[in-house]
Amino acid sequence: MADISSPIIYHYLDIGRRGRGEVVNLFLKDAGLEFKDIRYPYDNTWLETSNKLRQSKLTRTGQLPALEYHGAVVTQHIPILRYLTRELGAYDGDTNWEKYLVDAVSDIYIDWRSQWVANLKGATEAYKNEYVPKYYDLIAQYYSDVDGPYLLGDKITYADFAIYQSIDNDTRTGTIPETLPPALTKFVEAFEKRPNISAYITQTKA
Numbered sequence: 001m002a003d004i005s006s007p008i009i010y011h012y013l014d015i016g017r018r019g020r021g022e023v024v025n026l027f028l029k030d031a032g033l034e035f036k037d038i039r040y041p042y043d044n045t046w047l048e049t050s051n052k053l054r055q056s057k058l059t060r061t062g063q064l065p066a067l068e069y070h071g072a073v074v075t076q077h078i079p080i081l082r083y084l085t086r087e088l089g090a091y092d093g094d095t096n097w098e099k100y101l102v103d104a105v106s107d108i109y110i111d112w113r114s115q116w117v118a119n120l121k122g123a124t125e126a127y128k129n130e131y132v133p134k135y136y137d138l139i140a141q142y143y144s145d146v147d148g149p150y151l152l153g154d155k156i157t158y159a160d161f162a163i164y165q166s167i168d169n170d171t172r173t174g175t176i177p178e179t180l181p182p183a184l185t186k187f188v189e190a191f192e193k194r195p196n197i198s199a200y201i202t203q204t205k206a
C-alpha cells in the first residue's frame with residue numbers, strides 16, 4: 001500500500017537527457033507528479049557512490065535509475081514505468097491485446113538500448129547503417145497500424161516515452177537515420193507538444 005505522505009524521489013546519473021533514467025523523468029513530468037530530482041556525477045566518484053547506493057538499499061544492482069515512490073523503492077526503468085501505470089491507472093493499453101502491443105514495443109526498445117549503449121564510444125557502421133534503420137522501420141510498422149500519433153492512436157502509453165527517448169538519444173549521438181518513417185515524425189511532433197513536457201523538451205533540446 002502506497003504511503004502518500006512519503007515523497008517521490010528520482011535518482012539518476014547527471015548525464016542530461018541521455019540514458020534510461022530520462023524515460024522515467026519524462027514520464028513523471030508528463031504525469032504531473034511532484035518529485036525531487038537527485039543526480040549523481042558519472043565520473044571517478046561513481047563507483048563509490050554506486051556502492052553507497054547499494055548499501056543504502058536504493059539499488060540492488062548498483063545501477064540507476066531508482067525511484068522512491070510513496071515508500072516503495074523501484075528500479076529497472078521499464079518495470080518502473082509499468083509500476084507507475086498501475087499506480088496511476090493510466091498510460092497502458094486497455095485490452096489484453098493493447099497491453100501486449102505496449103509490452104512488445106517496449107521490449108524492442110530495450111534491445112535497442114543495449115545496442116545504443118554498446119555504440120556510445122563510437123558507433124560502428126553496422127549500428128548506424130543496419131541496426132538503427134531496421135529498428136525505426138520496425139517501430140514504424142507498429143505505429144502505422146493505427147492512425148497515430150501514438151502507438152495506440154490518440155492514447156499515450158508508457159512505451160511512447162521509451163520510443164521518444166530512443167529517437168532523441170540517437171539524434172544526440174548523431175546516429176539517427178537521415179529520414180524517419182512518417183508515422184514516427186508525426187509521433188515526435190505530437191509528443192513534443194504535450195503540455196507538461198513541451199517547455200522542458202524545448203529547453204533541453206540541444
Ligand SMILES: N[C@@H](CCC(=O)N[C@@H](CS)C(=O)NCC(=O)O)C(=O)O
Pocket residue numbers: 013019020021050062063064065075076077078
Ligand atoms: N536494467 C536497468 C539497467 C540500468 C543501467 O544500466 N543504468 C546505467 C545508466 S543508464 C547505469 O547505472 N550505469 C552505471 C553503472 O553501470 O555503473 C534498467 O533498465 O534500468
